[in-house]
Amino acid sequence: MAKVTIEGKTVEVENGTTVIRAAAQAGVEIPHFCWHPGLSVAGNCRMCLVEIEKMPKLAIACATQVADGMVVHVNSEKAVEARKAVLEFILINHPLDCPICDEAGECNLQDYTYSHGPGHSALEEAKNKKPKRVPLGPNVVYDAERCIMCSRCIRFMDEIAKEPTLTFVERGDRVYIDTFPGKELNNPYSMNVIDICPVGALTNRDYRFKARVWETSSTEGICTGCSRGCNTNIWVRNNEILRLTPRLNSEVNNYWICDNGRLNSFGHVNSEKRLNTPLVRKDGALQEVGWDEALSSAADALKPFSKDEVAVIGSPYSSVEDNYILQKFAKQVLGTTNIDFLQHSVDGDEDTFLIRADKTPNAYGAREVGVSSSKGTDVKKIFELIGSGKIKALYVMDDDIVTSKETEELLAKLDVLIVNHWVESKTTQLADIVFPSATFAEKYGTYVNFLGRVQLSRPAVSTLEQERVPGRFNMSRLDNFGSAFDKWNKGQRRNVRSSWEIISAVANLLGGKIRFQSAQKVFDEVAQTNPSFKGLSYAKIGAKGAPLSKGPVGKKSKEETLV
Amino acid sequence: MGNNGDENRKREMNLWEKLYFPEILHGMGITLRAFFRPKFTRQYPEERWVPPPVFRGRPVLVVEDETGVERCVACGLCARVCPSLAIQVQAAETELDKERYPELFEINMLRCIFCGFCEEVCPEEAIIMSKDYELNFSDPKDAIYGKDRLLTPASHLSDRLAFLKQYR
Ligand code: SF4
Ligand code: SF4
Ligand code: SF4
Ligand code: SF4
Numbered sequence: 001m002a003k004v005t006i007e008g009k010t011v012e013v014e015n016g017t018t019v020i021r022a023a024a025q026a027g028v029e030i031p032h033f034c035w036h037p038g039l040s041v042a043g044n045c046r047m048c049l050v051e052i053e054k055m056p057k058l059a060i061a062c063a064t065q066v067a068d069g070m071v072v073h074v075n076s077e078k079a080v081e082a083r084k085a086v087l088e089f090i091l092i093n094h095p096l097d098c099p100i101c102d103e104a105g106e107c108n109l110q111d112y113t114y115s116h117g118p119g120h121s122a123l124e125e126a127k128n129k130k131p132k133r134v135p136l137g138p139n140v141v142y143d144a145e146r147c148i149m150c151s152r153c154i155r156f157m158d159e160i161a162k163e164p165t166l167t168f169v170e171r172g173d174r175v176y177i178d179t180f181p182g183k184e185l186n187n188p189y190s191m192n193v194i195d196i197c198p199v200g201a202l203t204n205r206d207y208r209f210k211a212r213v214w215e216t217s218s219t220e221g222i223c224t225g226c227s228r229g230c231n232t233n234i235w236v237r238n239n240e241i242l243r244l245t246p247r248l249n250s251e252v253n254n255y256w257i258c259d260n261g262r263l264n265s266f267g268h269v270n271s272e273k274r275l276n277t278p279l280v281r282k283d284g285a286l287q288e289v290g291w292d293e294a295l296s297s298a299a300d301a302l303k304p305f306s307k308d309e310v311a312v313i314g315s316p317y318s319s320v321e322d323n324y325i326l327q328k329f330a331k332q333v334l335g336t337t338n339i340d341f342l343q344h345s346v347d348g349d350e351d352t353f354l355i356r357a358d359k360t361p362n363a364y365g366a367r368e369v370g371v372s373s374s375k376g377t378d379v380k381k382i383f384e385l386i387g388s389g390k391i392k393a394l395y396v397m398d399d400d401i402v403t404s405k406e407t408e409e410l411l412a413k414l415d416v417l418i419v420n421h422w423v424e425s426k427t428t429q430l431a432d433i434v435f436p437s438a439t440f441a442e443k444y445g446t447y448v449n450f451l452g453r454v455q456l457s458r459p460a461v462s463t464l465e466q467e468r469v470p471g472r473f474n475m476s477r478l479d480n481f482g483s484a485f486d487k488w489n490k491g492q493r494r495n496v497r498s499s500w501e502i503i504s505a506v507a508n509l510l511g512g513k514i515r516f517q518s519a520q521k522v523f524d525e526v527a528q529t530n531p532s533f534k535g536l537s538y539a540k541i542g543a544k545g546a547p548l549s550k551g552p553v554g555k556k557s558k559e560e561t562l563v
Numbered sequence: 564m565g566n567n568g569d570e571n572r573k574r575e576m577n578l579w580e581k582l583y584f585p586e587i588l589h590g591m592g593i594t595l596r597a598f599f600r601p602k603f604t605r606q607y608p609e610e611r612w613v614p615p616p617v618f619r620g621r622p623v624l625v626v627e628d629e630t631g632v633e634r635c636v637a638c639g640l641c642a643r644v645c646p647s648l649a650i651q652v653q654a655a656e657t658e659l660d661k662e663r664y665p666e667l668f669e670i671n672m673l674r675c676i677f678c679g680f681c682e683e684v685c686p687e688e689a690i691i692m693s694k695d696y697e698l699n700f701s702d703p704k705d706a707i708y709g710k711d712r713l714l715t716p717a718s719h720l721s722d723r724l725a726f727l728k729q730y731r
Binding site for chain 2: 098099100104132133208209210211212214215478481482485486487488
């Protein structure tokens with residue numbers, strides 16, 4: 001261990017720690033561009049110059065290791081002057097592009113120029129011209145003029161994606177980034193370079209020019225693209241999800257997320273096929289009805305059947321709370337053990353980094369709370385029993401179970417099919433009663449990833465039932481100050497409810513007693529009754545998740561540093 | 564009768580005032596003097612006032628005369644700085660060199676307080692205060708000015724542009 005004093009604060013750190021990491025532990029921020037905690041040290045931007053006593057010259061904090069008794073001055077006159085000069089140097093050829101640049105508002109260069117910069121340039125010469133709007137791959141656009149040649153993107157492709165794709169070409173002030181000949185930046189993790197690029201040189205084709213960061217709110221979410229459950233920030237403006245970015249969690253995804261999760265895991269929330277009102281089949285066609293009518297129709301429809309004639313299908317897409325209430329409904333109210341969920345694994349579509357074959361976020365959790373065939377009938381058997389006419393009523397929660405022509409024909413044989421889902425699907429088209437349910441982005445819910453880590457997702461999109469109010473939601477400036485009369489504040493709030501609420505209501509109409517005020521209360525009961533969840537609560541899970549009290553657990557906790 | 568006036572402001576009238584008649588003559592004298600003073604009322608709307616360049620009328624977007632392209636790059640700073648949240652900007656990509664342009668630009672003139680902050684913050688001198696003070700609507704929807712009513716050729720705004728060059 002080494003004792004170092006940084007800006008008057010003394011911390012004890014392990015030998016071999018770099019000054020920049022030690023400073024982070026001491027709570028001192030050292031500006032930097034090329035250094036990234038998840039990548040190797042390059043030391044090329046010189047922004048992290050600090051003064052270290054007894055050293056003849058200023059040293060870069062990212063590559064200098066601590067020594068016992070070291071005294072570091074981050075904000076001494078010499079260090080501040082040096083950083084000013086570095087910034088002026090970086091800005092020599094950097095365009096005055098912030099009004100156009102997508103990074104503005106979340107740009108390290110902009111922030112540091114504001115807080116550490118000289119405020120003027122000593123140079124009057126025209127800035128040099130370089131390639132702009134270069135598509136490096138299907139999702140990433142490159143602007144060489146804005147690039148400060150920090151090499152983060154190159155190192156990411158080499159070290160994390162393990163597919164060297166990018167390199168510097170040319171020299172001096174003509175240098176820029178390009179792909180190797182014949183290569184394209186189309187790695188499944190390629191878009192992470194956009195997040196780590198400290199400037200606006202790499203932009204997201206999907207998000208380019210869509211919104212300013214200060215117009216949006218950002219909420220801690222969980223990616224529902226596969227059973228890894230990468231931690232995300234959900235960026236919302238006008239009640240519409242605009243993008244997902246990865247959120248640091250060293251137990252799950254570190255700083256990264258895959259492109260598929262980033263681009264495709266929220267499409268259903270904004271989808272045009274979103275269900276927006278309960279539907280009941282009358283005279284052969286699904287018709288829009290109110291909640292009360294739909295709920296009582298569901299209860300009436302289920303009443304005549306005995307426990308062997310009904311089955312329920314849970315969902316690995318839904319939260320622990322939804323699945324818990326569903327199994328409670330099945331076991332306590334319907335009295336059936338015909339309960340299971342459909343697997344959604346794509347064999348072979350996985351890798352050794354983040355992407356998992358199981359394309360659902362909560363298969364582990366659903367199984368854990370009892371939506372499984374361990375003591376009852378599995379999906380295959382349920383389908384067989386439907387075929388033979390033994391099962392006459394089916395309740396499907398948050399899943400599209402029509403995977404083939406045969407299942408479609410099977411479901412047509414049912415007397416009653418009740419479906420909760422967020423979008424119109426083949427299953428909802430066959431249903432007799434359809435409840436529009438809330439997606440992961442519209443409710444509190446926990447998801448258990450394949451490692452057995454319970455993670456909490458918070459609502460980012462408001463619904464008719466749940467208004468966007470501070471405390472429950474993260475608010476943007478526009479959310480805070482816009483009125484109901486502003487055109488830009490009229491984003492659609494859908495008439496949907498969480499599946500656990502819908503199912504509780506149906507259960508209670510059938511004489512059950514499933515009464516919870518919130519998803520949090522549901523989870524508290526799960527924690528009390530299920531040994532795997534023992535001792536857990538929303539507070540304990542927090543933003544970073546917590547392991548189940550049994551089962552495989554992630555690697556041991558590491559300290560988490562600043563980006 | 565309630566007494567909601569300030570007690571301290573009550574003043575006893577003097578003898579002349581109490582007599583009443585001399586005060587009437589005094590008042591008529593004031594009116595008479597005004598007859599011979601220069602007139603400054605105006606026969607609006609036949610006669611219209613053209614404000615000086617310092618005047619802050621409704622904000623407009625500047626269009627370059629030569630190219631017919633708006634200056635605005637949809638950076639959103641005016642919308643951010645606007646204290647009354649009057650401005651909505653939606654950016655989009657253009658094939659032009661400047662990359663970015665406002666696909667939608669709306670100012671809600673019922674919200675605007677003519678502070679001129681948008682003009683001050685704009686990095687492109689793209690939104691400036693015009694001389695237009697004649698705003699009337701019969702429907703709140705009409706008060707939302709889109710690009711069709713905001714875009715104004717720079718040649719029509721030369722006064723204000725020259726003023727800004729000089730004083731900003
Ligand atoms: S990269 Fe940053 S500093 Fe450069 S133009 Fe974009 S926002 Fe401005
Ligand atoms: S593109 Fe961005 S990450 Fe890559 S070298 Fe340039 S500034 Fe760094
Ligand atoms: S500040 Fe100027 S350039 Fe930016 S959006 Fe407003 S008018 Fe356009
Ligand atoms: S003049 Fe002031 S209130 Fe009106 S649009 Fe501009 S910033 Fe907003």
